[in-house]
Amino acid sequence: MSDPFSLDFAALRCLRMVHEHGSFSRAADSLGMGQSSVSYTIARLREVFGDPLFVRQGGGIVPTQRCVEIVEQTGRMVDEFEALAAPRVFDPGTAKLSIGLSCNFYERVTILPELIRVLRSEAPGIRLNIIPSQVRGREQLMRGESDMLIGPIRIEEVGYYRRTLFSDDYVCIMDRGNALAKAPLGLEDYVAAPQVVVNYGGTFRSRFLVELERMGRALNTVIELPSPANLPDILMRTDMIATVPRRTAAVFASDVAMVECPVKAEISIDLQWTPRTHVSAAHVWLRRQIAAAAGRV
Template sequence: MTDPFALDFAALRCLRMVHDLGSFSRAAESLGIGQPSVSYTIGRLREAFGDPLFVRQGGGIFATERCVEIVETAGRMVDEFEALAAPRLFDPGSAELTVGISCNFYERVTILPELTRMLRREAPGIRLNIIPSQVRGREQLKRGESDMLIGPIRIEEAGYYRRTLFTDDYVCIMDPANKLSSAPLSLEEYVAAPQIVVNYGGTFRSQFLVELERLGLVPNTSMEVPSPANLPDILTGTDLIATVPRRTAAVFGGSVAVTECPVRAEISIDLQWTRRTHVSAAHVWLRGRIAGAAGRILVQED
C-alpha cells in the first residue's frame, strides 16, 4: 500500500488533470508527460486512498464520489502551494517565463497588439502562449492550461479574481454596397435584415441577443459562424449584415460599412485569474501591463 503521506503535489495535480479532462491520454498531453506515467501515478493514488478513483463506462472514464471529494480539496491545496512557491521578487528586464492567456478574436485584435509592443520593450524574455478560450476559459484556468482569461464571460465563484479592462457597444457591419448602409437602421429594419450571427458556443450569448430577447424580438438569422474573423469576406457581395463590437468593426476598416446598431447593449471585457497566480510577482506585473495596454487603447480612442 502507498502511504498517503508519501504523495506529492505533482501526483495531486495529475489527479485533478485526469478528473477535469476525463482522459488519461489528454491529461498526459496537457502535463507534458507520457501516459504510462499518468497511469502509474493514478495507481499510486488508488492504493493511497483505497478507492478506484475512476471507473470505465462505455468509451470513457468517470470519477467516483471519493475522487470528486479528493479533487475538490487537493485542487485548493495545489493552487495554494503554487502561490506559496511563486517568487516574490521580479525583474521584468531579465525575466524568462511563459504565461498562458485564454482569449478570443476580439481580445487578440484589440489588447494583444499593444501588449506585445509593451512587452518587447520592457520584458522581452516573457513568452505568451495565446489559446482560444471560446466558452471554455474557466475550465482552462482551473486546469492550469492558461494563467489568465481575457473576455466577456464572467466567472462568478470563489477562487477567481477579476479586473474590468473596458466596455464596448455594438455596431452593424455590411458590404459597402448594401442598401442598408446609406441610412441609420430602424429596429424594424434591423430585425428583418438577413444576418450573420457569431455563435461562440456553449450557453454564452452576446448581449445584443439577450436584449433582443428581452424585447421579444428574434433576428433574421441566415448564418451562424464561430468567430467574427472573416466576416468581411463573407459579407462582400451579399445583402447580409452582422452585429459586432465597435472595436472589432474598427479593425475591419474600409472593407465593411458600419452603422449604429439600434439595439442598445454593452459588452464588458474582463481580465480574470485564480488564486494560483494571484500573489506571483511576475503575474501581478503582467496583469498591470495588460490593464495598461487597455488604458492606452482608451486614450488613443479619445
C-alpha cells in the same frame, strides 16, 4: 490503506488533471508525462484513499464521488502551494518565462497589439502562449493550459480573481453598397435584414441577442459563424449585415460600412486568473500591463 503522507503535490496535480480531462492519455500530454507514469500515480492514490477514484463507463472514465471531493479540496492546496513557491522578485528586463493567455479574436485584435509592443520593449524574455478560449476559458485555467483568461464570459464560482478591463457596445457592419448603410437603422429594418450571426463556437450568447429576446424579437439569421475574423469578405457585395462590438467594427473600418445598432446592449471584457498565479510577481506585473493596454484601446 497506504500512508497518506507518502503523497506529494505532483501526485495531487496529476489526479486533478485526469479528473479535468476525463482521460489518462490527455492528462499525460498536458503534464508532459508518460501515460504509464500517470497510471502508476493514480494507482498510488487509489491505495492511499481506499477508493477506485475513476471507473469505466462507456468508452471512457468517470470520477467517483470520493474523487470529486478530493479534487475539490486538494485543488486549492495545489494552487496555494504553487503560489507560495512563485518568486517574489521580478525584473521584466531580464526575466525568461512563458505565460499562457486564453482569449478570442476580439481580444487579439484590440488588447494584444498594445500589450505585445510593451513586452517587446520592456520584457523581451517573456514568451506568450496564446490559445483560443471560445467558451472553455474556465476549463483551460483549471487545467493549467492557460494562466490568464481575457473575455466576456465571467466565472462566477469561488476560487477565481477578476478585473474588469472595459465595456463595449454594438454596431452593425455591412457592405458599403448596402441600402441600409445610407440612413439610421430602425428596429424593424434591423430584425428584417438578413444577418450573419457570430456564435463564437459555443453556448455563449452575445448581449444584444439576450436583449432582443427580452424584447420578444428575433433576427433573420441566414448564416452563423464561430468567429468574426472574415466577416468583411462574407458581407462584401451582399445585402447581409452583422452585429459586432464597436471595437471589432473599428478593425474592419476600411472594408465595411458601420451603422449604430438599434438594440442597446453592452459587454464587459474581464481579465480572470486563479490563486495559482495570484501572488506571482511576474503575473502581477503582466496583469498590470494588460490593464494598461486595455485602457489605451
